[in-house]
Amino acid sequence: MPAALRAAIVVNELSWSGPCHDRDESGLLEILTRALVTARARVSTHHSALVDVALPEDLWRRRLPRGSTLGAVLVQMRSAAQRDLAHRLKQFIDTGHRYPASDPVAVDMPNGLTVSHRGQAAAGFRYVLESQGVALSLDVDEWRKHPVDVDVCRGDEPAARVQTIAHVWSDVISDSQLAPVGAIIPLLPAYENPGHHDPEQPNQYIPSKSQLPRRPRRLLESALPEPGGTWWAFCEHRFYHRFQGRGAGPGPTVHWNGTTNPRARQVTREEDVPIALRKALSARPVDQCGCREI
Numbered sequence: 199m200p201a202a203l204r205a206a207i208v209v210n211e212l213s214w215s216g217p218c219h220d221r222d223e224s225g226l227l228e229i230l231t232r233a234l235v236t237a238r239a240r241v242s243t244h245h246s247a248l249v250d251v252a253l254p255e256d257l258w259r260r261r262l263p264r265g266s267t268l269g270a271v272l273v274q275m276r277s278a279a280q281r282d283l284a285h286r287l288k289q290f291i292d293t294g295h296r297y298p299a300s301d302p303v304a305v306d307m308p309n310g311l312t313v314s315h316r317g318q319a320a321a322g323f324r325y326v327l328e329s330q331g332v333a334l335s336l337d338v339d340e341w342r343k344h345p346v347d348v349d350v351c352r353g354d355e356p357a358a359r360v361q362t363i364a365h366v367w368s369d370v371i372s373d374s375q376l377a378p379v380g381a382i383i384p385l386l387p388a389y390e391n392p393g394h395h396d397p398e399q400p401n402q403y404i405p406s407k408s409q410l411p412r413r414p415r416r417l418l419e420s421a422l423p424e425p426g427g428t429w430w431a432f433c434e435h436r437f438y439h440r441f442q443g444r445g446a447g448p449g450p451t452v453h454w455n456g457t458t459n460p461r462a463r464q465v466t467r468e469e470d471v472p473i474a475l476r477k478a479l480s481a482r483p484v485d486q487c488g489c490r491e492i
């Protein structure tokens with residue numbers, strides 16, 4: 199993977215001012231935060247450094263649809279669940295990239311192009327176009343659409359080009375919405391537990407099978423794929439763990455189905471793990487895996 203290729207999840211500053219008729223401002227921030235968490239969670243920890251989360255640099259001064267500032271709304275988020283989301287949003291703001299969004303003129307791209315949306319300079323969308331990006335908007339009335347078109351102009355030439363960009367506004371995010379990110383970073387599949395490997399599910403468990411670790415999702419978060427849809431993880435016990443899709447072929451949903459733990463009922467051979475993956479995975483073992491047959 200060339201080092202220059204980066205993915206980006208970019209908060210669209212144009213969506214910040216609404217209007218919004220059916221959500222209060224704390225609700226908007228909750229959805230935005232869950233969308234950021236959801237999008238970020240589709241990237242393995244091994245690929246984290248290849249993804250920018252980007253927000254407008256004047257975020258703290260911006261007014262939300264009903265005129266409140268971000269700080270004022272965060273203070274109003276008082277329930278435990280809201281506090282957790284507020285904390286996560288602050289983490290994204292503190293650690294994410296900032297892009298200048300207050301420039302009143304159309305933003306120049308390096309090759310002399312400008313990016314705008316309905317005549318407004320669109321700095322966030324520019325960031326999306328400069329990377330393998332996805333735009334994230336507040337869940338306000340006019341921004342509930344996927345994808346969105348932006349005008350890319352050269353000099354004063356109006357709408358020299360129209361480009362379509364991937365756009366998300368809710369915390370339920372489809373693979374097609376994240377396709378630009380998935381084009382350079384394999385998106386983590388969803389996880390399911392059919393129960394065959396799970397001794398805590400006596401009705402489904404098959405005793406001849408190796409036993410599911412207690413924290414398979416934690417393993418999957420740090421897994422890497424081989425071509426064909428099999429994902430591999432590596433744990434603190436120095437075992438490799440296999441995740442595969444439903445049925446024989448690759449699938450967007452996987453379950454845990456094998457370990458190189460020599461004490462397991464069925465032992466997966468270490469040679470089954472591609473050498474390049476072994477090298478990358480073994481450099482960063484996953485702790486608190488919850489392996490059982492040790």
Ligand SMILES: [Zn+2]
Nearest residue numbers: 433435487489
């Ligand atoms: Zn383990």
